[in-house]
Structures are given as C-alpha cells and as structure tokens.
Amino acid sequence: MRRFTPIGLMALMALFGFGVYHVLGLFKSDTTRAATKPTEEQTHFILPGTLYLAQDGAIYKLHNGHFTHLTDDTHGWMQPSLLADGRLLAVARAAQSSDVFVVNPDGTVAQQLTHNAATGRHASIDSNHWSFYPVLAADGATLLSAYDSPKAGYMVDLAIWSRPLSSPQSTPRRWTSPNDYTGGDIMPVPLQSGGILYVKYAADSKERITSRIYLQPRAGAAGTPLTSADDDCLWPSVSPDQRWVAMVCTGASQQAQLEVAPFDGATLGPVHVVVNDRLTAAPVWAPDGRGIAYLAPASAGGGFQLWWLANPTRPRPDQPQQVTENLALDAGSRPAWSAS
Amino acid sequence: MSVDPRQPRRRRAGLRDGRKRRTRVALLVLGFLCSGLAGGVAYFMPVFSAAVTITGHNDQLPSGQVAGLATSAPGSKAPFTVLLLGSDNDAKFSSNHLLTQSMILVRVLPQEKRVVMLSVPRDLWVPIAGGGSAKIDAAYARNGARSAIATVEQDFHVHIDHYVWTGLNGLIALIDAVGGVDVVASNPVMDDFYPADIDTTNPYAFERVAVLPGAQHMNGPEALQYVRSRHGDLREDFGRSERQQQLLLALRAKAKTLSATNLPDLAGALQGEMSTDMSLSQVAEVLPLASGLSLSEVQRIILLPPYTGSETIDGQDAVTPNWDLIRPLVATYFP
Numbered sequence: 001m002r003r004f005t006p007i008g009l010m011a012l013m014a015l016f017g018f019g020v021y022h023v024l025g026l027f028k029s030d031t032t033r034a035a036t037k038p039t040e041e042q043t044h045f046i047l048p049g050t051l052y053l054a055q056d057g058a059i060y061k062l063h064n065g066h067f068t069h070l071t072d073d074t075h076g077w078m079q080p081s082l083l084a085d086g087r088l089l090a091v092a093r094a095a096q097s098s099d100v101f102v103v104n105p106d107g108t109v110a111q112q113l114t115h116n117a118a119t120g121r122h123a124s125i126d127s128n129h130w131s132f133y134p135v136l137a138a139d140g141a142t143l144l145s146a147y148d149s150p151k152a153g154y155m156v157d158l159a160i161w162s163r164p165l166s167s168p169q170s171t172p173r174r175w176t177s178p179n180d181y182t183g184g185d186i187m188p189v190p191l192q193s194g195g196i197l198y199v200k201y202a203a204d205s206k207e208r209i210t211s212r213i214y215l216q217p218r219a220g221a222a223g224t225p226l227t228s229a230d231d232d233c234l235w236p237s238v239s240p241d242q243r244w245v246a247m248v249c250t251g252a253s254q255q256a257q258l259e260v261a262p263f264d265g266a267t268l269g270p271v272h273v274v275v276n277d278r279l280t281a282a283p284v285w286a287p288d289g290r291g292i293a294y295l296a297p298a299s300a301g302g303g304f305q306l307w308w309l310a311n312p313t314r315p316r317p318d319q320p321q322q323v324t325e326n327l328a329l330d331a332g333s334r335p336a337w338s339a340s
Numbered sequence: 341m342s343v344d345p346r347q348p349r350r351r352r353a354g355l356r357d358g359r360k361r362r363t364r365v366a367l368l369v370l371g372f373l374c375s376g377l378a379g380g381v382a383y384f385m386p387v388f389s390a391a392v393t394i395t396g397h398n399d400q401l402p403s404g405q406v407a408g409l410a411t412s413a414p415g416s417k418a419p420f421t422v423l424l425l426g427s428d429n430d431a432k433f434s435s436n437h438l439l440t441q442s443m444i445l446v447r448v449l450p451q452e453k454r455v456v457m458l459s460v461p462r463d464l465w466v467p468i469a470g471g472g473s474a475k476i477d478a479a480y481a482r483n484g485a486r487s488a489i490a491t492v493e494q495d496f497h498v499h500i501d502h503y504v505w506t507g508l509n510g511l512i513a514l515i516d517a518v519g520g521v522d523v524v525a526s527n528p529v530m531d532d533f534y535p536a537d538i539d540t541t542n543p544y545a546f547e548r549v550a551v552l553p554g555a556q557h558m559n560g561p562e563a564l565q566y567v568r569s570r571h572g573d574l575r576e577d578f579g580r581s582e583r584q585q586q587l588l589l590a591l592r593a594k595a596k597t598l599s600a601t602n603l604p605d606l607a608g609a610l611q612g613e614m615s616t617d618m619s620l621s622q623v624a625e626v627l628p629l630a631s632g633l634s635l636s637e638v639q640r641i642i643l644l645p646p647y648t649g650s651e652t653i654d655g656q657d658a659v660t661p662n663w664d665l666i667r668p669l670v671a672t673y674f675p
Binding site: 009010012013014016017018019020021024025027028029031032033034095096097098125126128130132148151154155156157158179180181182183184186199201203207208209210211232234235248250252253254255256279280281282296297299300301302303304328331332 | 368371372374375376378379380382383517518519520521522523524526527528529530531532533546547548550552553554555556557571572573574575578579582586589590593594596597598599601602605644
C-alpha cells in the first residue's frame with residue numbers, strides 16, 4: 001500500500017500541472033471567445049412583438065425572449081425585412097453573387113425574386129451581380145433593393161432599383177445614379193409619400209468617400225441631401241408616424257453614433273445624439289414608435305448584440321439597455337420588427 | 341522517582357520523525373509547485389517559441405543601423421519610428437521575392453502618448469536602394485526588410501528605428517486569434533477582380549468582394565478583403581491605405597481588451613508570419629505603450645495629390661512623388 005502512495009501523489013501532481021494549464025486558459029479575454037448561437041441564449045428582457053435577426057448566415061426569430069432558428073445555415077442568409085402578409089424578404093449571399101428571396105414564416109423559401117448568379121459555360125466572374133438591402137415599397141407591391149448595375153470593368157457600384165413583386169422577371173427600374181467608384185447608393189427606406197430615403201456615397205472636398213442621406217420623391221428624380229458629407233451618416237430609419245429619422249453617423253471616423261432628428265417629409269430638424277459610447281449599426285424603430293432597437297458590441301472589439309433605447313425623441317432619452325449577450329449578430333443586417 | 345532509560349532515544353526518534361515529516365511535506369509542496377510551473381510553462385510555450393522566431397531580426401536592418409537602436413529603444417521614452425510592412429505571401433510569390441502591399445511609417449511619441457501614421461503608396465515610383473528605380477513595393481523583393489528600410493530612408497530622408505513585417509496569412513491569423521475586430525467600413529468596398537490567392541490551387545484566380553459599410557465585426561478573411569481591395573475605389577491605393585490605417589486602429593482597440601493568457605494563441609497564429617528586429621523586451625515595452633494611446637491622439641497621413649501625382653512609367657501605372665512637398669512633411673512628423 002505504501003508503495004502506491006508516491007505513485008498516487010505523482011499522479012496528483014501531474015493532474016495539478018494539467019489543471020494549471022487549463023485554468024490559465026479560462027482567463028482569456030471574453031472578446032476572443034466564439035459567439036454562441038442565438039438559440040442557446042436568452043435575452044435580458046423581453047421586447048414586444050417579433051424581431052428577425054441574422055447571425056452567421058442564418059436568420060433567427062426573437063419572440064417572447066426566445067430565439068428560434070428560422071432558416072438553414074447553408075445559404076448565407078442576411079438582411080431580413082417584412083412583407084405585409086407576415087412573410088419575409090431576405091438576401092441569400094453566395095461567394096460571387098447574392099439574391100433576394102421571399103421566405104415563409106416557417107423559414108422555407110417561397111420564391112426567388114432575383115437571379116444574379118452568372119450561368120453558362122463561358123460566363124465570366126464579373127457577369128455575377130449583387131442584390132442587397134431588400135425592402136417593400138410603400139405601395140406594398142414593389143421590391144426596392146440595391147443592385148450593382150450598370151457596371152463596367154473595375155467599376156462596381158450599387159444603385160437603388162425597384163421591381164414588381166408580382167412579376168419579378170419584368171424589367172427592373174433604376175431609381176438612382178450612383179457616383180462612380182464610390183460603392184454607390186444603398187439602404188433604401190420607403191416613405192408613405194411614395195418616395196424613399198437612401199444613402200449615397202461620394203468623394204468630398206477632403207478626398208474622402210463619405211455618405212449622405214438623400215430624399216428622392218420618385219424613380220429617376222433628383223435627390224435632395226438631408227445630411228452633410230462631414231456627418232457621414234448611414235442606416236436611415238423612419239419612425240412609424242414618419243415624424244422622426246434615426247441614423248448612424250460616423251463623422252468620417254472610426255466612431256458610429258446613433259442620432260435622431262425630426263423629419264417633416266422634406267428636411268431634417270436639429271439632430272440629437274442618443275448613443276455615442278460605442279459603435280452602433282442597423283437601427284430600427286419599434287412598431288409602436290416608442291423606442292429604437294439597434295446593434296452594438298457590448299465591449300470594444302466584441303461581437304454585435306441587440307440593444308434597446310426607449311424614448312429616443314425625448315430631450316433626455318432613457319439609458320440604452322443590452323438585450324442579448326454572447327452573440328455575433330450580423331451588423332450589416334437591420335433587424336426586421338413586427339408588432340405581432 | 342524512576343526514569344525510563346528509553347526516553348532520550350524516543351525523543352531523538354520523535355525528532356527524526358518530525359524532520360522526516362517536514363521534509364516530506366516540503367517535497368510534496370515542491371512537487372506541486374514544479375508541476376504547476378510546468379503547466380504554466382507548457383501553456384506559454386508558444387510565446388517563448390514565437391519570441392525566438394519573430395523577434396530580434398536585426399540582421400535585416402541596413403548596416404550601421406543597429407547602433408542607433410540604443411538611443412531610440414522603446415523603453416527609453418524617446419520617440420521612435422517603426423516601418424510596418426505588409427506583404428503578399430501567397431502562392432504567386434516565392435518566399436524570398438515578395439512585394440509589399442502595405443508600407444506604413446509609424447512615429448511613436450511615448451511621453452506625449454501620441455502616434456503619427458503615414459502610408460507610403462505601394463505604386464510610388466522611387467529610386468530603390470541598391471540601384472535603379474521602380475515602384476516602392478518592389479524594394480522588399482530585392483533584399484527583404486533591409487532593402488525596404490534603406491529605400492524609405494534614402495527617399496523620404498527619415499531614420500527608421502525598427503520594422504515589423506507580416507504576410508497576408510499572418511494578418512488573417514492575427515485577427516482570428518484576437519477573435520475579430522470592430523471596424524467602421526467607410527463605404528461599400530466592391531471589387532470584381534479581387535485576387536483569390538489564399539488557400540487555393542490557382543493563385544491567379546479572382547473572386548468578387550462586397551464589403552458593406554458601417555460598423556461591423558470582421559473576422560480575418562473579411563478584414564483582409566477590406567484592407568486589400570483597391571479596384572473599385574475612386575482613390576485606388578490611397579483608399580486602401582486609409583482602410584489599412586483603420587484596421588490598425590481597430591487592432592489596437594482590440595488589443596486593449598486582451599490579457600496575458602491570450603498571448604499563446606497570438607504567438608501560435610503569428611508563427612512564421614511575422615518578423616521584427618525588436619527584441620522580446622522591447623516588444624514588451626511597446627505593448628503597454630500601445631494600450632495607453634487614445635484613438636484621438638493617432639494622426640493619420642495619406643500622400644494624396646498634390647503630394648503625389650500619377651504617370652505611366654515603363655508601361656506601368658505609377659504614383660509619382662512630389663519630394664518638395666513630401667520631405668518637409670516627413671521632416672515635421674518624423675524628425
């Protein structure tokens with residue numbers, strides 16, 4: 001028995017050495033840990049209605065504080081937005097192209113609206129196209145999206161296009177003319193007036209490429225800038241009563257603050273900065289207009305989480321509240337939010 | 341009164357037993373300490389290993405440069421200048437004939453907690469150290485960091501104290517090892533002819549890139565696409581230089597959140613993908629310096645016109661320097 005004691009002790013010592021090795025690993029910074037799937041997490045509190053969010057090529061439904069995995073993981077799903085009948089528009093992004101689909105409430109595909117992948121044996125790589133930021137126009141029957149056409153050689157810029165949902169194969173209509181070699185025009189937001197807000201990129205007087213939010217009344221008409229090049233604003237989101245616009249402004253820097261401004265249908269009023277302590281992206285108004293959900297990292301360099309800001313139009317808005325944890329939500333996909 | 345004659349012997353035996361017990365306990369504690377230390381050494385082994393392979397490459401500095409290090413060592417709190425070199429190291433190139441995709445001069449002013457970054461355009465047509473003129477990205481291909489440093493020093497009239505080189509794979513591995521970075525993409529970066537030369541059988545193939553704008557979390561391959569693409573940018577290489585500086589700032593912000601226990605992952609990722617002339621102790625002195633810097637104290641310089649122009653030289657699209665403007669600018673920020 002005495003013979004086994006030293007062996008047992010040596011085994012314990014070896015075990016202790018392994019323990020030290022593994023315990024050290026536990027002290028790694030949280031920001032380097034892989035994100036968890038939304039379905040493995042619960043939210044800190046419950047937002048009303050249903051939100052649709054994208055992470056790692058899949059779309060998730062958030063209802064009553066619980067996530068449900070809606071789409072498959074193999075199609076690069078992103079940028080969900082709502083249709084009037086409860087179905088979704090969403091982008092499926094492949095390596096060289098992306099297409100807009102109608103997705104059923106159970107996550108199955110109802111219809112492919114665009115066909116941007118180049119086909120044919122001799123198709124070259126630049127015969128492919130991108131479609132991004134799909135959204136339903138105010139008439140409830142037209143798809144608005146950013147599409148990379150016309151393009152030539154190295155010049156690939158997105159422009160805002162529309163096409164009827166009922167006959168997606170019909171000739172699409174171009175709304176905007178992008179500035180060459182800037183990235184173009186993106187993020188259309190339909191207005192009840194039939195016009196749109198969108199984001200236009202252009203080189204400014206300081207040789208920077210910055211963005212301005214434009215108002216355009218109809219396809220092909222001249223747009224009016226609502227923000228300045230120095231403010232470098234994107235992600236416009238109009239409140240349900242159309243009286244406020246939320247947006248993210250970077251000031252052409254590595255900051256991205258959330259701002260709100262009153263909107264009279266033609267111009268923006270004084271801008272209020274409502275979140276400036278972290279990078280923000282993809283704001284969306286609650287269906288009742290009482291707050292804004294947006295994406296932002298919980299700590300510098302971390303994955304993006306869902307946040308909630310109540311009463312953003314008051315002189316002193318509430319403190320932002322973090323809704324999710326440990327996720328890496330796709331900050332290029334604005335959440336879609338339905339009241340039910 | 342009777343005395344037990346065995347008592348002194350028992351006491352001696354008791355003392356011997358006590359000493360033995362103390363020795364056993366001491367040995368036991370020592371054994372656990374050693375095994376704990378071994379566990380710690382094993383955990384940090386990649387750091388030691390990387391320290392040997394990555395740091396101390398001062399043979400790459402131009403001759404006579406090493407003596408200068410003593411006066412501008414990071415620990416001395418004196419300002420110093422680092423040349424950051426980012427290279428192609430994909431299958432198109434042999435390892436001793438790489439072009440630099442990125443050259444950034446960084447001036448660190450420790451006492452003022454300030455940093456100045458100046459991007460050198462890769463297509464800048466300059467006299468190359470050792471003879472002849474070419475695009476400056478070819479300097480590294482001639483004789484590694486030694487040639488790149490000598491070229492920048494002779495053309496920009498600047499003294500370079502240290503260099504850090506990383507390859508494309510190193511950048512991807514570094515960003516993935518830190519768990520990705522948060523970057524505000526300045527505009528949609530669209531490119532139909534982006535080189536598909538990483539992890540491929542055909543390094544001359546292309547792929548399409550569309551990096552969408554705004555704040556976002558990027559992994560290694562996404563960040564590389566963002567800082568490497570240039571075809572769809574109005575400002576071509578200048579736009580790319582600006583994006584590279586954005587990524588450096590994002591990496592610095594991320595580094596502030598890391599702890600020493602993250603070092604083995606970083607070291608493992610950078611094995612063979614990074615080199616510097618700085619010694620391990622100098623690197624250790626620079627790291628806290630970097631974390632103490634404020635983003636607002638980082639000044640970024642891009643050599644846009646009128647500092648540069650464009651011309652076709654030897655059938656190549658080149659960026660031409662206006663030395664009368666560039667050298668006073670460099671003298672101001674990199675004295």
